[in-house]
Amino acid sequence: MGNTKQAVKSKVRKIKNALPYLAWVIALVGTVSSLFFSEVMQLPPCVLCWYQRIALYPLVIIIGCGIVMRDSRARNYALPFCLIGLAVSIYHNLVYYRIIPERLAPCAQGVPCTLRQLEWFGFVTIPLMALAAFIGLALCLLFYKSEQEGE
Numbered sequence: 001m002g003n004t005k006q007a008v009k010s011k012v013r014k015i016k017n018a019l020p021y022l023a024w025v026i027a028l029v030g031t032v033s034s035l036f037f038s039e040v041m042q043l044p045p046c047v048l049c050w051y052q053r054i055a056l057y058p059l060v061i062i063i064g065c066g067i068v069m070r071d072s073r074a075r076n077y078a079l080p081f082c083l084i085g086l087a088v089s090i091y092h093n094l095v096y097y098r099i100i101p102e103r104l105a106p107c108a109q110g111v112p113c114t115l116r117q118l119e120w121f122g123f124v125t126i127p128l129m130a131l132a133a134f135i136g137l138a139l140c141l142l143f144y145k146s147e148q149e150g151e
Contacts (some may be wrong), residue, residue: 023140027059048092056132086134
């Protein structure tokens, strides 16, 4: 019975130790994808997309440096960027799906925040992908505890 409990704890520890790597991959894929959409596919980002990019791009460096330097405080540095990006992403999706009126969005000039530029499988849009990325990042950062922080 004790071995089973120890094995479960070991697996949980391995998963928790993998969370910063998963967060870094999510941030990297989000960054590369957003650049691909705008620079290669020529899909111009709206104002809210730019705000999300401002929150997302530094996470690649912050989380990456935290992993390389084994800095348990990297989560504290990354989490504010992630939560700001998550808040903007939630707001963007509410505007995009017309739950709140577009006139409340800062998209007065340029690309409208409700413009459907891409839609996979009939429902996967750029704002929805950003929301999923920020939710994944937030969960990884919130559930990660380094060995130095304890259980």
